[in-house]
Amino acid sequence: MLAEIAKSFVKAFPLGKKENKNIEKFRKKYGKDFDEILKMKIFTEKDLDERKKKIVEEAMKPEYGPIVYKKDNKFYVNPYRGECLRLVYSDFDETRRLAQLIAQEYWARGVHVSLVPSTSKLSRIALSVSPDWAIAELPETSVATAKLYDARIFLGGDEDENWIKGLEQKHLLGAPGTQYLHQIMDSRGVRWCVFGWPVEKKEYHVNKNFYRKVFLASIKETFSPEVKKYCDYYRRALEGGDVIRIVADDGTDLTFRIKGRPILVADGIIDGEDIKRGDVGLNIPDGEVF
Structure with missing residues (x-):
């Protein structure tokens, strides 16, 4: 079941390759010679004159992609970059397995996936022990990721709906920073998905088995x-x-x-x-x- 859902989800939320912005920089710098390299797609050192060898050497640097990479004495042109995905998931057996299956589907498409486990319990501990100034602070890593990721997914749900109880005012200290991060991502058109899953709850308002049955049926129906x-x-x-x-x-x-x-x-x-x-x-x- 999980493998089927993972495949259906990745089709519904497609990610893959994006344009490598360094291509235009190389085109402006090296002109026709660089375009000829791009058209070759696969080549050996014998196919290159001295100028093109220098271009290829430059294009193989990691900071440019690389645009060209070498394998088994052959050079391969890659004018794209894989998109970057941040996948946060509820850290329980079923959602962990589904997150891995989703990541595997994206990896096969060349997507760079960061898997980030999370639980309400851990979120409450972090909020409880952190000093106020740290909650109010906007982490530099958060700004960097907001400017780099192409998509973000949350998979799962809160196992404790009241995890923030008693800490509401402290939690609000981080609201301005969170709003700023959303503004960055919105301006970039970062795609997002909240993928709800019937995680094990601390308390239920309906029969536990009924809740899970309806939830899973709704997920499957979404892809129908x-x-x-x-x-x-x-x-x-x-x-x-x-x-x-x-x-x-x-x-x-x-x-x-x-x-x-x-x-x-x-x-x-x-x-x-x-x-x-x-x-x-x-x-x-x-x-x-x-």
């Missing part, structure tokens, strides 16, 4: 063709609409207007059209039009 079909149906129904009225047997009777508002589709997939609209986020389970 039916969700896409229904979301598309409601998108077409709402496009160009004006007055919306919602009534129900429980007495609900709401009327509002949507004229001029964009219709957003949350169908469990991030695709090129979503990104063009600036819709870079994904929630799982999912399946709504709003």
Whole structure:
């Protein structure tokens, strides 16, 4: 089950290669000779004159990608960089295994994945023992990662929903820094996903087995063709609409207007059209039009 979900998720939240910005720097510096190297894709030292040898030597430096790498006496051109992903997961057996399977799928696509375990218990300990000034401080590492990662995922959930109880005011000290980090990531169009999972809870408001059954069914349904079909149906129904009225047997009777508002589709997939609209986020389970 977990392997199937991991494959479905990676298709829904695609990551892979991105443009290597150093290509243009080399093109401006070396011109036609560099373009000829790019076109060769795979070559040996015998294929190079002295000028191109110097270009290749420069292009093999790690700080440029590298743009060219060597294996078994052959040179390979790679004009791309793998995208960078930060995957934070609830540190329990099932979510740990799923995080590893998701990472494996992304690694196969050339994505650089940072796996970061987390629990509510550990978060509370960190918040409890840290001095106020450290909570209020914006870590330099956090700023650096906000400027570098292409995507971020949280997989799991809080095993203790009240982990912050009694520490709310202390937690708020870090809010300005967190807001600043979100501004950096939003300006860069960093893609994000909150992938909910039925982790073992400290307390339940419904039957434990029922909770898990419904949660897993919702996750599987998110990746089904039916969700896409229904979301598309409601998108077409709402496009160009004006007055919306919602009534129900429980007495609900709401009327509002949507004229001029964009219709957003949350169908469990991030695709090129979503990104063009600036819709870079994904929630799982999912399946709504709003």
